[in-house]
Amino acid sequence: MKNILLPALCVIIMLASANNTQAQNKSISGKVTDEKRAAAEFVTVALLKARDSALLKTSLTDALGIYKFDISDTVDLLISVTAVGYEKAFSKPISKSSGNTVEVPVIALQRASKSLKEVTVTIKKPFVERRADKLIVNVEGSAVAEGNTALEVLRKAPGVSLDKDDNISMNGKNSVLVMIDGKPTYMSNADLANMLRAMQSTQIETIELITNPSAKYDAAGNGGIINIKTKRDKSMGVNGSINLGSGYGRTSKYNGSTNLNFRKGKINLFGNYNYSNRGSKSDFELNRKVTAAGIITNFEQNNVWNARRNNNGYKAGIDLFLNKNTTIGVLVNGYNNSADEKTASGTSIFNQVSAVDSAINVAGRNKQHYANNAYNLNFKTTLDTSGRELTIDADYSKYNGELNEFRDSYYLNFSNSPPVEFINNLAPAEIEILSGKLDYTHPLSKSLKLEAGWKSSWVTTDNNLRFSTLTGSTWNPDKNRSNHFIYKENINAAYLNLNKTYKNTSLQMGLRAEHTNSNGNSVTISKEVKRDYIEFFPSISLSQKLGKDHQLGASYSRRIDRPGYDKLNPFIFLLDKYTFEQGNPLLNPQFTNSSQISYTYKGSTTATLSYSKTRNVMTQVTEQNDATKETFVMERNLDNQTVYSLNIYAPIKLAKWWNLNSNTQVFNMGFTADVLGERLKASQTVFQVNVDNQITITKTLGAELSSWYMSPLQYGIFKIRNSPYVNAGLKKSFENNKLSLKLNLNDIFNSMRNRGSTNFANMDFNFNNKWESRVLNFSLSYRFGSKDIKPERRRSTGLESEANRMKN
Structure with missing residues (x-):
């Protein structure tokens, strides 16, 4: 087959x-x-x-x-x-x-001799429009179109949330694919956030929120797709923007970006570059109780991370309009990121009478480098005036990563360990992706359209973990902890999609088939894991208008999430002698069936009821070896995860100068699995609310106050406590809104932290992670040139799902 x-x-x-x-x-x-x-x-x-x-x-x-x-x-x-x-x-x-x-x-053409001043026709689109397979946020002309960045607009979109690191989730689900004009961004989270901060809301026409993507899109990812569509117009010339920013919490942070666009005749040139230098500090506390042979041992562990990360992201391309019907384009983008991290860990081990029995102190130095370059060649042609279109994409991507870590461990009162142990962990990684895809559109009538397509991708990853210990002045390889892992994967896909439009009804249905062939080879231990399977992914969406102010929508899709390439590598990442993380070459993909019903009132207020069930859900599971007192984390497949969710988005105009946007979600997340020799059946109803206040002080001065709260959550074997925060900011505009200054303080009360515990099987521990969340930021943005230049052509590449599985 x-x-x-x-x-x-x-x-x-x-x-x-x-x-x-x-x-x-x-x-x-x-x-x-x-x-x-x-x-x-x-x-x-x-x-x-x-x-x-x-x-x-x-x-x-x-x-x-x-x-x-x-x-x-x-x-x-x-x-x-x-x-x-x-x-x-x-x-x-x-x-x-x-x-x-x-x-x-x-x-x-000749200029009209009279201007029609007597009649002015204004057509105002609703802020939110429901289509068969997507929710469309009409940014242009709305209240959020002035004075905000693309990242701030996304934060206000129905069902969209951003965490402390500006990682994007939609309707409570992560692994969201963000696209710009149909092209995947395939950037690191930090680079993506920097790019969206550099993009002004005035550049955006609409945002498409696709919770259950059609068969046209890759079946990978259950978080959905966010497609930001920039404005389209016919003007010629040059425009661009420059953005600078800095911030300080416990460390300094700097960022800058620029983007440039040039259009004349048959040529459109475009490019952007963004840079950030961000320091971060975090503290992690882990308290464990281990019972073995009736003897209780307590571990109190304190860890401090001090890291600085440099991110460089770039994109450049050209579109050539060969004639009215045919366009060819070349796109190059990538990133070059590095990080320098220092860690200090202290573990005190207590006996049954609560006296310190022994201790471990670890000093770590970790240098990382990740670089990726992706190339896209795109061809699009319109075959006739009926609207038949053919699009072809060829993509190539090369990723290089390197981790070089030194750990100095000092042991007190250990009879079976040396007083000092020096470890070096060198982990180079290479990922190569080749992809080709073809999309064909065929209007069968004015109201019926057929879409068909094909895609093939080939991936090779090479991870060579080299562990060594220092004896005297010689580094000796540790073969028991070293591992060379090579992973090869080929995915072939084909799809059919039908779109039917009636007077007040639109319907979309499709089917995608994906054949996966993979081989994970642990060269060091001569063990291979092969997989060969074909899966089908149906999707259907319906939208129905009920009069002027009411609209209903319903959708269903089946999706797949394949493991990240680094998660399949059975390497061991040490925290100390008793705590480490390990990869899992036996990790299987997870499959999700999602359905939802939505209601939109007056193009603004939306209510969405969703249900999803994920089989073989991938999640981190902590395991404990009582005999050795080791605790380690490994990604494993649990049986099922079910999520029931109700999301209500309501923009409210409290006064002429005061707009409030509230995004409220109530969901129940449940897990069932046989894990660690016991039956896990856990669920909890969670309440989450995000309230954003926009206040206009003068025409050029505005303020913003936002708050976020989520009640305690049961996630797998972990119980996570609540973590609220409040942000505030001011913005001042100059020179006809070409220049803007912003000052904002994130997490005013320094309340963001991740606290949790587990008491499952033989494990009993709790943790507290506090990161640098209270940060004062200052930014400056300047736009120059014509503001009405057609940006780069909208198109998608063939690396949507593959690039999202790379570590960056």
């Missing part, structure tokens, strides 16, 4: 093309210019019957002012051109006997 996906898709496309074959007896083309004889872009051209001006077809001119029609009617024809601010223009009649190819003389 693995070899039939591509041939089957080819047959489907040929059949669809044959079904639409029609006699195209006459080809009519021409050019439209403005009053200065320059090309008139994207103006409306209509093909009419000359006898009665009956409309046959419409089209838009391209970047060169060119239009084209294919018509089979044997009648006399006429071309009309309309554009805002210009008089309506007509061609001379085109005789039905003029031949199969007609070149219409240039039509020159």
Whole structure:
């Protein structure tokens, strides 16, 4: 079955093309210019019957002012051109006997002699629109369109949340794929946050929230897709922005970014670069109670991390508009990140009479470097005026990572250990991805559209963990803790998708098939884990308008989450002699069935009821060896995870100067599994609320106050306590909003922390993690050039799911 996906898709496309074959007896083309004889872009051209001006077809001119029609009617024809601010223009009649190819003389537009000041027509879109397979947030023209960054707009979107590190989740689910104009960002979380901070809300037209993606998208990821669509217009010239920022909590933080866009004629050049240098400090406390042979031993462990991370992210590309119907583009992006981390860990071991029996002190130095370069070649062509489109993408990505860690362990009162142990952990990693995909769109009628596509990807990862210990002045390899792991994966996919639109109803349904072939080879221990399977992923979405103010939606999809490449490597990451983390080469993918029902009122208030069930859910499980007193963490598959969720998003205008956005979610998360020799059955109902206040002080000065709270949570074997926070900020705009200054204080009361415990099987411990959350930030943003330049062309690449599984 693995070899039939591509041939089957080819047959489907040929059949669809044959079904639409029609006699195209006459080809009519021409050019439209403005009053200065320059090309008139994207103006409306209509093909009419000359006898009665009956409309046959419409089209838009391209970047060169060119239009084209294919018509089979044997009648006399006429071309009309309309554009805002210009008089309506007509061609001379085109005789039905003029031949199969007609070149219409240039039509020159003339400025309208009168301006219609008496009548002003304003069409205001609702803030939120429900489509069959997505929720659309119309940013342009809304209250959030002025004075905010793209990251701030996302924080206000229905069902979207950002954590302390600006990691994005949607409806309580992580692993969200963020796309810009249909192109995956495949950046690290930090780089993505920096890029979205650099993007102004005035650049955004809409945000698409796709909780249950259609068959057109990769089946990987149960968190959904967020697609940020930037504005589209016809202006030429240069524009860009420069952004600078700094912050301080317990350490200093700096960031900067720039973006540039140039468009002229058939060429569109674009690029951006962002940089950040961020320090961070965190404290971690772990208290464990180990019972073995009736003897209780208590461990009190305190750890301090002091890290500094440098992130460099970049993107550059070019689009060439070969003609009205065909565009080719090249895109290069990537990141080059490094981190320098110092750790100090102290563990006191108490006997039954609460006296210190022994102790371990560990000093660690950890240098990391991660770099990724991705290349995309894209081709798009419109096959005819009915809207048939073909898009082809070829992608290549190369990732290099390196971890070089030194740990000095000092032991007190240990009879079976040396007083001092020096360890070096060198872990280079390489990931190579090659991908190709094809997407075909075929309108079967005005209200029915067929989409079909194919994708293949090949991934090779090479991780060579080299553990060594210092004896005298010589580093000696530790073969018991070293491991060379090579992972190879090939995924082939094909899909069919149908979109049907009625008067007040829209329906989308599709099916995607993905065949996966993988081989995980632990070279050091000569052990291979092979997998070969094919899975099907159906999806269906429905949207129904109920009058002017009410809209209902329903959707269902099946999704897959494959393990991150680093999670499959059975390496050991030491915290100290008794605490470590280990990879799992036997980790299986998880499968999620998700469904939801939604209601939208007046294009603003939304309520969404969701249910999902995940089989073989991947989650971290802590295990304990009573004999050795070791505790370690490993990603494992549990039987099932079920989530029931109700999300209510309500924007409220309390006063002319005061807007409030509230995002409230109530969900119940449950786990069932046979783990560690016991039956786990745990669930808890959780309440989460995010309230954002926007206050207008003057036309150029505004304030913002936001708060977040989540009640205690049971996650697998862990019980997590609540962790609220409050943020506040001020913003001042200058020079017609081209220059803006911002000052904000995150976590005013320094209340954010991660506290939890477990008392399951033979384990009894609690932990408290406090990171640097109270940070004062200052930022400056300046936009220059024309604000109405068409940005880079919207397109998707073929690395959506693969890139998200890389460590960065």
